[in-house]
Amino acid sequence: MFYRTLLPADVLAQLERMQRAAQHNLDFTPSIRGASRSGYPAMNVGLTPRSVEVFAFAPGLDPASIDVQIEKGVLTVAGERASLAPPKEAQATLHIDERFSGRFRRVVSLPDDIDPNAVNARYRDGVLHVSVSRRETSQPRRIDIQ
Amino acid sequence: MNDIRNQEREESTRTEESPALLPPVDVIEDSGGITLYADLPGVPKEQLTLQVDADTLTIAGNIVLPLIEGLESTHAEVASPRYHRSFTLSRELDTDRVGADFNHGVLRVRIPKKEHALPRKIAVAVG
Known part of the structure; x- marks a missing residue:
């Protein structure tokens, strides 16, 4: 339920990545916050009747250095990932350089009914999972007919 | 021929149901060998497979996220639960170590070079 299964092969996944980048530039109504630089971290967002679940795929971080904030209904995840590129003077060659490095910041607008005081964030296997509770009142309630 | 230094081998994964994600990698070579870094977020250690088969290095892993009851996806950038990528290694790399x-x-992943492939200074004779 969390994954799409549309593309037949690896190669197409790569194509899709390129296509998505191109689309961001062509889109007539892009998101006001624009595309995140290199798309790091990639994010999956889901809803349950009781909570909003955000997964940020941010490998290789020190959990203590990740900055998670909720302000005015917007969730911000920020931090920095160090580069592993060898220093210039070292006798080493960087053959493939695809991994993100540097500072990053991504934002997600949350629904209106969230409770900013009931937030849980956990970092595991390189994925930051933020769970934000929704207020009781917005949960479906059964109304008895008299 | 493709090798680890410039291009990964294109691998058809049609046999599996969903297309695998291509993990981004960094490959750094120094005089002693090659170091590869791959981003595989969401993969627990026991779901990671690293395989060296003759001259092919294969990285595969399955993403395991906590199961949340009644979760409906509204936005998904990570669109597959699998990672898969393979590289062709060159002969001077010591796949036993x-x-x-x-x-x-x-x-x-650190792949050292074979002893005989390590750099040796060659004296240039003049005259």
Whole structure:
């Protein structure tokens, strides 16, 4: 339920990545916050009747250095990932350089009914999972007919 | 021929149901060997497979996220639960001494060069 299964092969996944980048530039109504630089971290967002679940795929971080904030209904995840590129003077060659490095910041607008005081964030296997509770009142309630 | 230094081998994964994600990698070569870093967020250690088969290095892993009851996806950038990528290794790499560690979703693989392939200074005779 969390994954799409549309593309037949690896190669197409790569194509899709390129296509998505191109689309961001062509889109007539892009998101006001624009595309995140290199798309790091990639994010999956889901809803349950009781909570909003955000997964940020941010490998290789020190959990203590990740900055998670909720302000005015917007969730911000920020931090920095160090580069592993060898220093210039070292006798080493960087053959493939695809991994993100540097500072990053991504934002997600949350629904209106969230409770900013009931937030849980956990970092595991390189994925930051933020769970934000929704207020009781917005949960479906059964109304008895008299 | 493709090798680890410039291009990964294109691998058809049609046999499996969903297309695998291509993990981004960094490959750094120094005089002693090659170090590869791959981003595999969401993969627990026991779901990671690293395989060296003749001259092919294959990285595969399955993402395991906590199961949440009644979760409906509204936005998904990570669109598959699998990672898969393979590389062709060159002959001077010593595939018997591959070392690897996996931390916070980042895999580090170190493949040393064979003894005879290590750099040797060659004296140039004049005259």
